[in-house]
Amino acid sequence: MATFPEVADALRYLLDEQGTPKNVRERVNRMLAIIKEEGEARMKADKLLMELDDLQSDINIPTYVRTQIWGIAGMLERIEE
Numbered sequence: 001m002a003t004f005p006e007v008a009d010a011l012r013y014l015l016d017e018q019g020t021p022k023n024v025r026e027r028v029n030r031m032l033a034i035i036k037e038e039g040e041a042r043m044k045a046d047k048l049l050m051e052l053d054d055l056q057s058d059i060n061i062p063t064y065v066r067t068q069i070w071g072i073a074g075m076l077e078r079i080e081e
Helices: 004-016 022-036 041-056 063-077
Strands: none
Touching: 004 022, 004 041, 004 063, 022 041, 041 063
C-alpha cells in the first residue's frame, strides 16, 4: 500500500536528480500539482499513471529515470487513500 505523500517524495527525487531532462521536470511539476488537487484518490492516481505512461514512451529519457518512473507507477497502482 502506498500513499500520495510517498509518491510526491519519489517525484521530488526526480526533480533533484541532476541528469533529469527538462521535459521530465516539467511533467513532474504537473504531477505534483495533481497530487495537491482535491478529489478521489483513484482518479488522481489514474491521472498520474497516464502522465507517467506518456513519459515512458519518450525514447530520450535516460535509463535510470525510466526505472524510477516504473517504480512510481508501481506505487500508484497500490494507492489506497
